[in-house]
Amino acid sequence: MESNNTDQNDVENLPSNVVIKYPLLPFEKEIFIDVFEKDALLILAKGISYNNILANLLWVYKDPGNLVLVVNSSEHEEKHFMEKFGLTPLPNLGPEREKSYLEGGVHFVSTRILVVDLLKNRVPVSHVSGIIVLRAHTVLESCQEAFALRLYRQNNKTGFIKAFSNSPISFTFGYHQVEKVMRALFVTELFLWPRFHGTIIKCLKSRQAQVVELHVNLTTNMSSIQTCLLDIMNYTVKQLKCINRTLDMKEITTENCITKKFHKILQSQLDCVWHQLSTRTKEYIQDLKVLRSMIINLIHDDSVSFYALVSKYRTPEYAKVNSGWILLDSAEQLFRLAKARVYNNKNEFDPEFTPKWKCLSDLLLEEIPEEVKKKEGGSINNTKILILCQDNRTCSQLNHYLTMDPTKYLFYMAFRRDLTINTVAAKYKKIQKLPAKTDKGEKSIKTNSKQNVTDDVRKSELEESEEEFDADESKSNYVLTLTQVTSQKKGTKCLSNETVFEPISQIDNLDITQLETEKPIICIQTFKENGNAFSLEQTLETLRPDYIILYHNDVAAVRQIELFESRKRSDELVSKVYFIVYDKTVEEQAYLTSLRREKQAFELLIETKSIMVVPSYQDGKTEEFFNLNVEDENDTVDTRKAGGQVVKEKPLVIVDMREFRSDLPALLHKKGINIEPVTIVIGDYILTPDICVERKSISDLIGSLNSGRLYTQCTQMCRNYSRPILLIEFDQNKPFNLQGHFVVSSDLSGADIQQKLQLLTIHFPRLKLVWSPSPYATAELFLELKQGRNNPNSADALALSGDNTADDMNYERYNIVVHDFVQKLPGVTSKNISRIMNKGLSLDHLITLNQDELEKIIENKNEAETLYSILHVKTTPADVNKEEKPFGRKKFGGKNIFYNKKT
Numbered sequence: 001m002e003s004n005n006t007d008q009n010d011v012e013n014l015p016s017n018v019v020i021k022y023p024l025l026p027f028e029k030e031i032f033i034d035v036f037e038k039d040a041l042l043i044l045a046k047g048i049s050y051n052n053i054l055a056n057l058l059w060v061y062k063d064p065g066n067l068v069l070v071v072n073s074s075e076h077e078e079k080h081f082m083e084k085f086g087l088t089p090l091p092n093l094g095p096e097r098e099k100s101y102l103e104g105g106v107h108f109v110s111t112r113i114l115v116v117d118l119l120k121n122r123v124p125v126s127h128v129s130g131i132i133v134l135r136a137h138t139v140l141e142s143c144q145e146a147f148a149l150r151l152y153r154q155n156n157k158t159g160f161i162k163a164f165s166n167s168p169i170s171f172t173f174g175y176h177q178v179e180k181v182m183r184a185l186f187v188t189e190l191f192l193w194p195r196f197h198g199t200i201i202k203c204l205k206s207r208q209a210q211v212v213e214l215h216v217n218l219t220t221n222m223s224s225i226q227t228c229l230l231d232i233m234n235y236t237v238k239q240l241k242c243i244n245r246t247l248d249m250k251e252i253t254t255e256n257c258i259t260k261k262f263h264k265i266l267q268s269q270l271d272c273v274w275h276q277l278s279t280r281t282k283e284y285i286q287d288l289k290v291l292r293s294m295i296i297n298l299i300h301d302d303s304v305s306f307y308a309l310v311s312k313y314r315t316p317e318y319a320k321v322n323s324g325w326i327l328l329d330s331a332e333q334l335f336r337l338a339k340a341r342v343y344n345n346k347n348e349f350d351p352e353f354t355p356k357w358k359c360l361s362d363l364l365l366e367e368i369p370e371e372v373k374k375k376e377g378g379s380i381n382n383t384k385i386l387i388l389c390q391d392n393r394t395c396s397q398l399n400h401y402l403t404m405d406p407t408k409y410l411f412y413m414a415f416r417r418d419l420t421i422n423t424v425a426a427k428y429k430k431i432q433k434l435p436a437k438t439d440k441g442e443k444s445i446k447t448n449s450k451q452n453v454t455d456d457v458r459k460s461e462l463e464e465s466e467e468e469f470d471a472d473e474s475k476s477n478y479v480l481t482l483t484q485v486t487s488q489k490k491g492t493k494c495l496s497n498e499t500v501f502e503p504i505s506q507i508d509n510l511d512i513t514q515l516e517t518e519k520p521i522i523c524i525q526t527f528k529e530n531g532n533a534f535s536l537e538q539t540l541e542t543l544r545p546d547y548i549i550l551y552h553n554d555v556a557a558v559r560q561i562e563l564f565e566s567r568k569r570s571d572e573l574v575s576k577v578y579f580i581v582y583d584k585t586v587e588e589q590a591y592l593t594s595l596r597r598e599k600q601a602f603e604l605l606i607e608t609k610s611i612m613v614v615p616s617y618q619d620g621k622t623e624e625f626f627n628l629n630v631e632d633e634n635d636t637v638d639t640r641k642a643g644g645q646v647v648k649e650k651p652l653v654i655v656d657m658r659e660f661r662s663d664l665p666a667l668l669h670k671k672g673i674n675i676e677p678v679t680i681v682i683g684d685y686i687l688t689p690d691i692c693v694e695r696k697s698i699s700d701l702i703g704s705l706n707s708g709r710l711y712t713q714c715t716q717m718c719r720n721y722s723r724p725i726l727l728i729e730f731d732q733n734k735p736f737n738l739q740g741h742f743v744v745s746s747d748l749s750g751a752d753i754q755q756k757l758q759l760l761t762i763h764f765p766r767l768k769l770v771w772s773p774s775p776y777a778t779a780e781l782f783l784e785l786k787q788g789r790n791n792p793n794s795a796d797a798l799a800l801s802g803d804n805t806a807d808d809m810n811y812e813r814y815n816i817v818v819h820d821f822v823q824k825l826p827g828v829t830s831k832n833i834s835r836i837m838n839k840g841l842s843l844d845h846l847i848t849l850n851q852d853e854l855e856k857i858i859e860n861k862n863e864a865e866t867l868y869s870i871l872h873v874k875t876t877p878a879d880v881n882k883e884e885k886p887f888g889r890k891k892f893g894g895k896n897i898f899y900n901k902k903t
Contacts (some may be wrong), residue, residue, distance in 0.1 A: 040189035047559025130160030413811035732774030827867030
């Protein structure tokens with residue numbers, strides 16, 4: 001193996017048998033050495049990517065002599081690394097996957113498939129070199145990743161386990177979260193690399209981009225609206241805490257309300273007690289979410305879109321369901337100021353332009369061209385500019401702003417937001433050209449200043465363009481070019497009516513690296529293109545921009561740019577970064593809050609690492625860990641054999657393959673119960689030969705009750721098992737009841753569910769309903785139900801649902817009432833009921849058959865005799881002349897005891 005462009009100093013400390021493939025920065029080399037040598041959990045700061053470290057690790061183990069499994073990767077991560085190393089995805093069929101495992105190399109595998117393959121012994125566990133776990137902050141004790149690692153470590157004591165995470169804040173939720181994750185991962189080492197780590201600071205300082213912070217002031221109306229919204233949020237938070245003094249709400253603050261993780265903060269604080277909260281409390285919480293969306297849209301959206309959003313909440317319908325904030329003086333001022341940004345005093349359409357627009361056009365048309373001219377031999381035609389935004393909608397907004405007149409753009413937005421068209425007419429005549437598609441292409445609509453344009457005409461002209469706007473808002477990148485550089489007129493708000501930018505339409509089928517450099521390239525892109533965290537890194541590497549404009553702020557994006565600059569060759573020019581931010585606003589505060597929260601998270605993790613005690617057996621490489629953590633000593637089944645011998649048999653549960661999406665199989669295995677994955681049609685869990693369990697979550701229960709599917713499932717269970725059970729399992733993080741719209745859909749109330757369940761129990765008397773508050777409680781319940789009972793047989797379970805008896809099990813062919821009646825007849829069993837229903841034409845036909853014919857159908861002489869007897873032998877009363885003493889009493893004869901002699 002050879003390294004590419006790697007300095008000798010970068011590899012001198014590596015093990016002698018390891019040569020890296022992809023260049024690493026000094027701090028990345030140090031991380032790689034630590035992770036390579038030890039099984040550990042690595043937590044990096046957000047934006048400090050572990051991609052190169054992981055790539056080199058996979059390169060080392062890519063040889064077919066190794067077998068390395070990568071689990072819990074995102075779709076984008078899997079695609080990126082598989083393309084990088086030329087890997088092929090695992091086959092869908094189990095036997096083919098088994099062959100792929102035997103061929104060795106690196107395999108990206110979904111955790112659910114890996115668990116099933118491990119249980120079915122398709123993976124050569126003893127030959128697995130190791131498992132790499134990505135996004136380790138999502139690993140919990142009960143999840144599938146922990147289950148797969150437990151199965152792996154039980155049978156492989158030498159392979160490695162290495163885990164990676166970029167979310168330090170996730171390890172601060174809950175008690176001892178990082179210790180729990182490490183225990184589930186079977187690792188004993190914790191490596192922490194915050195942005196303030198000395199090695200990272202030294203590395204990134206060696207080559208830094210030139211950063212220019214541009215602080216933009218809000219307009220007077222925007223500043224006043226922000227003050228109003230913050231006042232309302234402060235009032236709502238105070239009221240929320242006032243009426244819930246007994247709850248821990250220290251994380252619910254106005255400052256945290258404006259952060260991206262606010263919904264997670266609410267969930268962690270209130271989910272477990274949601275059913276105990278008053279209606280007023282729930283209204284306050286919902287209003288906080290509404291107010292947060294408003295204050296974010298104030299910063300990101302244009303004036304027309306913000307006014308349309310605010311107008312939705314000034315309705316009688318919303319007034320009935322909110323906590324009362326719209327009655328405050330601040331709310332009244334909010335509505336008034338939002339309208340003032342769109343209409344002037346004469347109620348004419350006169351929209352206020354977004355302040356950042358002017359700043360952006362100044363950069364693109366004045367400052368950057370001037371900067372290029374100052375460079376020796378610099379040419380604007382060879383310049384590459386990257387504009388980074390938060391979301392697709394802002395990308396679309398900037399694309400339309402740069403390629404069309406801003407007033408026209410806001411007019412379109414007014415039409416799309418269903419604002420009153422009459423009020424827009426005064427400004428409509430100032431728009432020179434209005435594109436609309438015709439058979440001949442584009443046409444312009446001329447307006448006369450003395451003639452009013454009716455609403456209907458305008459609507460027909462704009463409807464076609466609306467579809468284009470909708471399609472554009474789904475895109476996450478645009479590429480433009482600067483057709484001409486013209487200085488703006490002094491005092492103008494933004495771009496002039498003359499368009500100086502034009503889109504490169506063929507970008508959808510064109511690689512950025514193939515673009516011509518005759519004209520400047522302006523690329524507008526989101527931080528994460530369609531959720532792909534690799535998109536920014538890939539764009540920086542392919543486009544290699546000279547100027548980067550951060551239209552919105554993002555911690556991860558800033559650090560990705562820092563890493564990009566540090567990786568540049570010494571002969572490359574340093575990029576210039578423009579950081580546009582609204583001064584003294586929630587945007588600036590949210591950015592600072594995210595930095596502070598991450599810093600506090602790392603400080604907590606550093607403190608936790610210094611005091612936590614990690615047992616040596618936590619790596620699972622000795623049996624001590626499993627002896628202490630698996631409850632299997634007293635959970636065996638006594639099976640008595642001939643000669644009085646007692647054989648201890650480990651408990652076994654047959655689990656349907658689809659159930660491996662849930663946590664229950666993992667918890668059952670942790671309890672010491674063997675799991676056998678089988679594709680079965682009847683039930684989800686087979687506990688014993690007699691006990692079959694159908695597990696339903698609340699949402700699944702509601703859907704099954706509405707569709708009637710649950711009735712069919714219960715029918716099949718009752719016909720084939722003597723002890724059918726319907727298990728209704730709640731989410732452990734949600735309240736244990738059926739009340740509230742957060743559990744039950746709006747078209748089905750809790751009373752409806754209870755009534756349908758009552759009908760179900762009436763129709764199926766043998767069906768038992770079991771309520772479980774969490775998967776943990778379900779695992780305990782299954783363990784109790786299996787005490788002293790035999791294990792189920794997978795062959796018998798498959799016989800009821802296998803292909804060879806598929807026709808027999810097709811109960812939809814039968815009359816359900818007749819089927820249930822025949823099943824209750826003496827001599828009819830679950831094994832012969834299908835033969836009787838298939839070969840018997842009707843009940844009348846069944847009665848005409850003699851005993852020999854019944855025996856041919858049933859294939860059992862005793863059962864045929866019993867059935868024939870009940871159908872044909874006439875029942876006679878006992879001999880009244882024979883004196884009997886049943887139960888020690890004298891039997892009366894001849895006369896009815898209920899009548900006296902006189903009658």
